[in-house]
Amino acid sequence: MDNYYYTNRERLLKLKKQYYIKNREQILENLKNKNVNVLCKCGCMIKKCSLVKHKKSNKHINIMKSNQIVTKTIYIIKSKS
Ligand SMILES: [Zn+2]
Numbered sequence: 351m352d353n354y355y356y357t358n359r360e361r362l363l364k365l366k367k368q369y370y371i372k373n374r375e376q377i378l379e380n381l382k383n384k385n386v387n388v389l390c391k392c393g394c395m396i397k398k399c400s401l402v403k404h405k406k407s408n409k410h411i412n413i414m415k416s417n418q419i420v421t422k423t424i425y426i427i428k429s430k431s
Pocket residue numbers: 390391392393394404405410
C-alpha cells in the first residue's frame with residue numbers, strides 16, 4: 351500500500367491538481383452553496399444551512415432518542431444470549 355502510494359505519488363498529485371483545475375468552479379460553487387443536502391445522523395436529508403437548527407429540533411432529538419433505545423434493546427438482547 352505504502353509502496354503504491356510512494357511510486358504513484360507524483361502521478362496522483364498531478365491527477366488531483368488536474369481534477370481541481372478542471373472542477374475548480376464546481377468545487378468553489380459547492381463550498382459557497384449552502385443549499386446542498388446533507389445526511390444527518392438521524393437519517394434525515396436536510397439543507398446544510400439548516401443543519402444546526404435541525405439538530406436542535408424536536409424531530410431530530412426524538413429520532414436520536416428512539417435510536418438510542420433501539421441500540422440499547424439490541425445490546426440487551428445480544429448480551430442475554
Ligand atoms: Zn437529524
